[in-house]
Every structure is written in structure tokens, then in C-alpha cells.
Amino acid sequence: MSGLRELKKRRTYEAISDAAVGLFLERGFDAVSVAEVAAAAEVSKPTLFRYFPAKEDLALYRFADHEDESARVVRAGRAEGLGALDALERHLLERLAARDPITGLCDEAGVLAYQRMLYGTPSLEARLFTYLRRSEAALAGVLGEGVRARLAAGQIGVVLRVLALENWRRIEAGESAEAVYAGAVAEAREAFRQLREGLEV
Incomplete structure (x- = not known):
């Protein structure tokens, strides 16, 4: 029931x-x-x-399902023997290939209209950070305890946001998702390389 x-x-x-x-x-x-x-x-x-x-x-309700996504990905990855960054990178590359709107790599008209509204409305952008903070808190809870885990989750969260915004900006400027895809993959791999050099999670 x-x-x-x-x-x-x-x-x-x-x-x-x-x-x-x-x-x-x-x-x-x-x-x-x-x-x-x-x-x-x-x-x-x-x-x-x-x-x-x-x-x-x-x-912003559609973001609610993504609040604990990174935490879930890390848990599932660890069950397979993957480190946190390996699991998150694999998941991001899969989502890019699927043109998931959460990655910014989606050129469907309805998605673009929604993103224009989101990034063009200050109160929505401000409220979005509430969701992002909860997402980072959930991820920190999986990574460990204390400041170190929170710092790691914050850095990962920033990387994911910056990559998604860059993809969206390029598409909003007139490029297709297909044209942006290869560069988005390269930037994602480079971002995770930089995370690995500075983080041990």
C-alpha cells in the first residue's frame, strides 16, 4: 500500500x-x-x-532525482571495485554519450528553452545551489568523514557544473550536440585527470 x-x-x-x-x-x-x-x-x-x-x-523539481546521483554512482562503483573518481568519470562519459540534459550536452528545443529560463532567472539560479549543496553533502557522506570528504565532494561538484555549463554555452551559441560531443569528452577526461592529481578518494 x-x-x-x-x-x-x-x-x-x-x-x-x-x-x-x-x-x-x-x-x-x-x-x-x-x-x-x-x-x-x-x-x-x-x-x-x-x-x-x-x-x-x-x-527545479527535475533536479530532485539527481541530488544523490553522484553518491549512488560512487556506491555502485565501489561494489564493482572502482574508485570514486573512476566511477564518476565513467558515469559522466555514459551520460554524455546519451546526450543527458544534466550534462549540458543536449540540443533538443525544449531542453534549451528550459535551460535559458533557468540560467536567465536569478532566483532560479540561486535556488539551484540549494539542490547542488545537498548533492555535494550526499557525495561527501559516501566519500568519508570530515572536512577532507567535504572538500573532495565540493571539487567534484564544481567540475561537473563547469563542464555542463560549458557544454550548454557552446550549444546555446549555435553548435550542435554532435559537434560539441568530442570536445566535451576530452574536457571531461582532462578534468578528471586534474582531480586525480589533486585528490585521493
């Missing part, structure tokens, strides 16, 4: 977020009120706020 409740809850999250993102892309994030999102999603405002405490969370 709890499994069905969780599925229903997840679908409600997705339905509300999808309705919100549709409105935000159509009219702009700042031009849409929470009341309009609630009406479009056919829920009350109190219900909406139970699921999404802040308006920005409506737009």
Missing part, C-alpha cells in the same frame, strides 16, 4: 511541476503566479505548497 502511495505522490509532484514549467516557458517565470500554477495543475494552493515550499522548486 505504501508503494502505491509513493507512486501517487510522485505522480502528483510531476504533474504539478510539468504544469508549472509549461506556464513558465510560455510566459516567463516571473510572470506566472503560484495561484495560476495551482489552477493549471487542478490542485489547491495549500496542496501545492505541501509539495513545493517555494515557487522556484516548481521549476
